[in-house]
Amino acid sequence: PxxxxxxxxxxxxxxxxxxxxxxxxxxxxxxxxxxxxxxxxxxxxxxxxxxxxxxxxxxxESLDRKPGAGSGVPKGSLLAKWIEATGPRMRKKLAGEVQALASGQAKAEAGSPDEAMLAQLRSLASARNLLPLLDNLEPDPRFGVHPADDGAKIDPLDLIATSPAMMKFRIPATLARGREFVVTGTLAGRSGSVQLGVSTGASPAVGSNLSPASPVLAAEGSEARARLVAAFDAFRALLPLTLCYERIVPVDEVVTLVLWHREDDHLQRLMLDEAETTALDRLWDQLYFVAREPREYLVAFNQICEFATQDRPDLVVAWKPHRAPTEERAAKFQQLLLDTEPVHLEAILELARRAWRRPLTGTERESLRTLYRNLRAGKIDHDPAIRLTLARVFTSPAFLYKAEEPAARDRPGTVSNWELATRLSYFLTSSAPDSALREASAAGSLANPQTLQAHARRLLQDERARRLATEFACQWLHVRDFDQHDEKNEKLYPEFAELRGSIYEESIRFFTDFFRNDRSILSLLDADHTFADAELAKFYDLPAPEKDWQRIDGLRQHGRGGLLGFATTLAKQSGASRTSPILRGNWISETLLGEKLPKPPKDVPTLPDQVPVGFSVRALIQQHSSDPACAKCHNRIDPYGFALESFDTIGRFRKGRDTSATLPDGTAIRGLDGLRSYLLEKRGNTFVRHFCQKLLGYALGRAVQLSDKPLLDEIMESLPHNDYRIGIVVEAIVLSPQFRQIRGIDHP
Known part of the structure; x- marks a missing residue:
């Protein structure tokens, strides 16, 4: 256009x-x-x-035509007269005469239009004379007899049956070929109702349920008809028809009104309670409001009206009754827009309070109001003005930064209730405080240790605790955003792109369950369960889950268990085309145990991405690590990686690999089970302390310092008496001075 x-x-x-x-x-x-x-x-x-x-x-495909030129029906013939006849009696009489000619019961005069008509009829692809068929047929005794009244006078061509009944007939093939079988059925009396059907296939069950494809016959005004109508009305009340709009072709955006049509009265009547109906009404009100539907409707109405009456001025009268209600509705909506402008501004102030995570000062509230008033004074409409005011809220340092008021002088002081709520909320949910935390802050009760502890437990049960799994646990393990990991050889592992989403989701769900259910920190290593969908279960060779995602136990018998068997960690610490015992071993040493290794020398040769012919990964690594300058570090990390060689580049289990290794302290291990046992039995405290240190640093938003050592010692002392539960660590952190206090402004 x-x-x-x-x-x-x-x-x-x-x-x-x-x-x-x-x-x-x-x-x-x-x-x-x-x-x-x-x-x-x-x-x-x-x-x-x-x-x-x-x-x-x-x-x-065909058109009805009057007899004459081009119609094919001889003018003046009985068939032509039948076509032109209008009265039912005359048409019936002429039809009988045409039938008599066609069946041979009457003869046409030579050279007459009827002779030409008869020649046309006989030229059709059917038998010309069907009367001989009657010579070999016996009269059917079922015709002309009343089954319930032997003395009743019945037309010999009528067939009467009682319901339910099924009657079979044999029709000569010559007669049936190319023809349609038509029968007329009526009720013999005023009582009862019946359905009629004709079939050439298998005999239907007599007396079965009603067929929706066939009408039900009942006498007009009878009790049977009244019962049927009532039953059908009840059915339609429960299963109403849907509204269907046939597409207009071509679609004309100017003269076709395609906006919003509400048709949920049946839904409300049959399924919704009062509260649900109110919620639905509110959603529609919001849709109409944000879409400015009454104004849009008026514009469309005017366009359609002008189009329809531009060459038909007589239709102006027909459109007139609709104009006033439409204009009145648009005017009321325009007034509503004006009335709600102050409401929008107040809503922005409330949003600012939530976004800035504290009450607004009087100066801040007036500043936002002044900004809006100045925009309106500059001839800017309400909608863009309110949007610019909203932008001011979200570009404020109070929203972008977690700013806190330092304590006076050089000594630490307690943070405010609002600042404490922000610390707690971002620690456990990576988001601003919810309504419960805001209420506690406003009441000044959050500083109470019992209240703070209760809110910490509540937030761990909140669905937003999933963010603690992604923002802390997955970042700690270096697998955050693994669903976007694209560093695998697509030719060797074409299935990886489809699997990585499920692989990542397993880690998130595992840690979400870990935090919500207050599990042992040691279970991160020795857990015998995981969470899987159908794709991941197939990849792990586990029983298929009954639903999309579910917990699956007995993981150790499948060679996995705990974060050591996560496909995320195994795949992330591998190359594009081969496994990397060096990367996996270094990850265990640094990420799980907190052991820092020196940086490798600058002249260390790079290992090939694919294993050369005649080499295994182990042989390639051992050759690379034989350099005395590298051996010291590789002797510490390579054995960890060799123990995980039963998993390929994308974390899939594989058999027949040498997973034996000897650690620097002389401990011999084999496979994931041996590595897990070593970490739990000999390095368990190291692993737990490093985990607590990482969680503490995440909660405080800074690196752990020497001054934090007493807190870590206190946590490590309490964990063995509390089954190493994660909740003990979280509560110790949020109740600690480090979490509840802030340094003085003059602190050196």
Whole structure:
């Protein structure tokens, strides 16, 4: 369309027929039908003649024609007279005469139109004379007999049956070929109801349920009909028809009103309670409001009205009753927009309080109001002005930074309730304080240790605790955003791209369960369960879950268990085309045990991405690590990586690999089970302390310092008496002076 205008998308059709002689009448298609096109089809003309204009949809395969030139029916024949006849009696009489000619019961005069008609009928692909078929047929005794009244007088061509009943008939193939079987059925009395059906296939079960494809016959005004109508009405009340709009072709955006139509009265009546109906009404009100629907409707109404009346001024009267209600509704909505402008500004102030995570000062509130007023004074409409004010809220340092008021002088002081709520919320949910924390802060009760402890436990049960799994645990293990990891050889591992999302989700769900259910820190190493969907279960060779994601136990018997068997960690600490015992070993040493290794020398050769022919990964690593300058560090980390060689580059289990290794202290291990046992039995305290140190640093938002050592010692002392539960660590952190206090402004 030119310049986005669809005004010319519709096609106008003008058809005018004029008599050149006689009354010289004129038929105009538009003038005859446009005023009431839906009145009838065929539609009458303006001269009072019925059935003149015929409207068809789709491809026309045939048209009814009057006999004469081009129709194929000889003019003056009985068939031509039957076509032209209008009265039912005359048509029935002529039909009988045509049938008599066609069946041979009557003869046509030589050279007459009927002889030509008969020749045409006999030229059709069917038997010319069917009367001989009757010679070999015996009369059917079921006709002309009343099954319940032997003395009743019945027409010999009538067939009466009691319901339910099934009757079989054999029809000669010559008679049936190319023909349609039609039967008329009626009720013999006024009582009862019945369905009729004809079938050439398997016999249907008599007396079975009603067929929705066939009508039910019942006498007009009878009790049976009343019962049926009541039953159907009850059915329609429970299963109402849906509203269906047929697509208008072409779609004209100017003259076609396509906005929003609400049709949920049946839903409300049948399924929703009062609260749900209120919620649904509110959603519709919000949709109409944000979409400015009453104003848009008025614009569309005016466009359609102008289009419809531009060449039909007589329709102005028909549109007039609809104009006032439409304009009144739009005017009320415009007033509503004006009335809600102050409400929007107050809502921004409330949002600022939540976004800035504290009450606004009087100066801050007035500053936002002044900004809005100045924008409106600058001829800016309400909508862009309120959006700019909202932008001011989200670009404020109070929103972008977690700013805190330092204590006076050089001594630490307690943070405010609002600052404490922010610390706790971002620690456990990576988000601003919720309503419960804001209420506790406003009441000044959050500084109470019992209240703070209760909120910490509550937030660990919150669904937002999943963020603690992603923001802390997955970052600690270096697998955050693993679902976007694209560093694998696609030719060797084409399935990885489809699996990485499920692989990452396993780690998130495992740690979410860990925090919510207050599990032991040691279970991070020796857990015998995981969470899997169908794809991950197949990848791990586990039993298929019954639902999308579910917990699966017995993981150790499948060679996994704990974070050492996560496909995320195994794949992340591998190369693109091969495993890397060096990366995996270094990850265990630094990430799990907190042991810092010196940086490798600058001249260390880079290992090939793919294992050379004739080498194994172990042999390649051992050759690389034989350099005395490298051996010291590799002797510490490589054995850890060799123990995990039963897992390939993307974390898939594989058999037949040498997973034996000897650690620097002389301990011999084999496979993941041996590595797990070593870490639990000989390095368990190191692992737990490093985990607590990482969690403390995450909670405080800074690196752990020497002054934090007493707190870590206190936590490590309490854990063995509390089954190493993670909740003990979280509560110790949030109740610690480090979490609840802030340094003085003059602190050196």
């Amino acid at each position: 030119r310049e986005g205008s669809h005004a010319c998308d519709l096609t106008a059709i003008d058809l005018t027929l004029a008599e050149t002689t006689g009354k010289k009448r004129i038929w105009d298609l538009a003038g005859d039908v446009s005023g009431n096109i839906l009145a009838a089809n065929p539609h009458a003309d303006l001269h009072g003649n019925q059935g003149v204009w015929h409207f068809y949809k789709g491809e026309m």
